[in-house]
Amino acid sequence: MLRASLRQRGSRFLPVPPRRGLCHPAVLKDGLRSQVSAALKEGQVTPTELCQRCLARIKSTKFLNAYITVAEETALKQAEESEERYKRGQPLGILDGIPIAVKDNFNTAGIETTCASNMLKVNSMDVPGILTRCVDDAAVLLGSLAGHDPKDSTTIQDDFRPFELPNLTDVSKLSIGIPKEYHAPGLSSEILGLWSKAADLFKNAGAKVVEVSLPHTRYSIVCYHVLCTAEVASNMARFDGLEYGHRSDKKDSTESMYAATRREGFNDVVRGRILSGNYFLLKQNYEKYFVKAQKVRRLIANDFAKVFRSGVDILLTPTTLSDAAPYTEFIQEDNRTRSAQDDVLTQAANMAGLPAINVPTALSERGLPVGLQFIGRSFQEKQLLTVAKWFEKQVQFPMIQLEEVKRHDNGVFQHQKSASFS
CATH class of the missing domain: 3.90.1300.10 (Amidase signature (AS) domain)
Known part of the structure; x- marks a missing residue:
């Protein structure tokens, strides 16, 4: 789990909009984000198929009580839109078509935010925690998440540039x-x-x-x-x-x-x-x-x-x-x-x-x-x-x-x- 420079129970499932979101990337046979991205790009799986698999898994693991709201219709609709972009060879980015779960204290357009209670909780010490299956994926989601939000006065206004992680081989200078x-x-x-x-x-x-x-x-x-x-x-x-x-x-x-x-x-x-x-x-x-x-x-x-x-x-x-x-x-x-x-x-x-x-x-x-x-x-x-x-x-x-x-x-x-x- 990555906590960026400055934390948040209950989630809502929805497809990833470009360059947004707290991450828990959906996986294809429990694979990494890079594998799922490659499968989407190469046509081995479509965004709709991936979304359907994720929805099925959510239903089969309902005993975990992990989700408060599942935006199934919205997810499938946006998956279809993503599929059309892939067909045109114009995906919005490496996260296009990959579903995510968002903790239910982030406001999301068109989807109810409950904070798992009858009342909404607000706390300036809360920052998004990124959960992924590997560090590389955390870096990718951080690149999508980081940066100034004009609707959030607690975010830093300095520019943030997404980065790829190098393969460190020598730690002698650390x-x-x-x-x-x-x-x-x-x-x-x-x-x-x-x-x-x-x-x-x-x-x-x-x-x-x-x-x-x-x-x-x-x-x-x-x-x-x-x-x-x-x-x-x-x-x-x-x-x-x-x-x-x-x-x-x-x-x-x-x-x-x-x-x-x-x-x-x-x-x-x-x-x-x-x-x-x-x-x-x-x-x-x-x-x-x-x-x-x-x-x-x-x-x-x-x-x-x-x-x-x-x-x-x-x-x-x-x-x-x-x-x-x-x-x-x-x-x-x-x-x-x-x-x-x-x-x-x-x-x-x-x-x-x-x-x-x-x-x-x-x-x-x-x-x-x-x-x-x-x-x-x-x-x-x-x-x-x-x-x-x-x-x-x-x-x-x-x-x-x-x-x-x-x-x-x-x-x-x-x-x-x-x-x-x-």
Whole structure:
């Protein structure tokens, strides 16, 4: 997963419009984007056939509850239009005809945006996360996604030029930083072992591997909680049932309608964030919490800047403390606690506004995929992705076939235990 320089549940399926979209490229027999593009160009498959296959797969994997809205008619219509362009030899680009899924908090013309709730959630810290089957595909989708959006004040106005990733063969000029603070409480010995092996991989290939310090990283989660809940409280104030979002049928009075609307429209998690945010924004608390969190955010960013100024090119860290928790274990803790645990290793890059990518690395002892995170310099996505591509090639993580997941077999990954590196 790639997070561009500065994150977002539930998706909507639609065909890719030219040069747009959060990606999860549909695959032809679970192939790569490049293979699908080539198949379309050579006429081995048509956009309509590809779209139909994707729609069939969505239906056959409905138990995953991955999609909120499937724009089937629109998808097929646009696939037909793409097919005509291919017949004329005039495709709009390498993504023309490839379906995508878009997280359901991106506004899409003509398709309802729900944010998986009765009320719409807005958060300036959210940025698109690109999910692809290889690093090269992430670069392609980034090229389509990046750039200034005049309707989004949080996007950078500088020009962005799409790029192709080179095949890195010599890493001797690279300096890889290992932040000691990421050896966090709760980090499993399994993840720690993979992290150490990855560092050795770079070192043995000739790269300089150095320990670095990001002293304010441990405050990132608390800082994020204050800033995020403050934004949520501010942004959610508009959803009163009059102009935006859900409206309750309770009409005893305007005040009771407001209260019922927000009670029905927001779940416990969102209501908790609104209450927290409003508390932090109280006049007597504003300086103590909100302003202080902004200052801490700057200190976090300064830590990263200092490390990169020292000559470090890329930071290598764990992505998660362990492999994925079973559902029965996951629900034992409240959402805030679980989120804090899950995000402790990735949140700092968001707070600092840096590009980061998770690269699948190995399978855990339980047969679950785990990855490592690479963090790059601000607006240096090409360098970050080039290094990630090199690492991806070294570890040779096998592609997990969805057909195996569909069998609901807990042991489907066991035969792929070779998904590790030494």
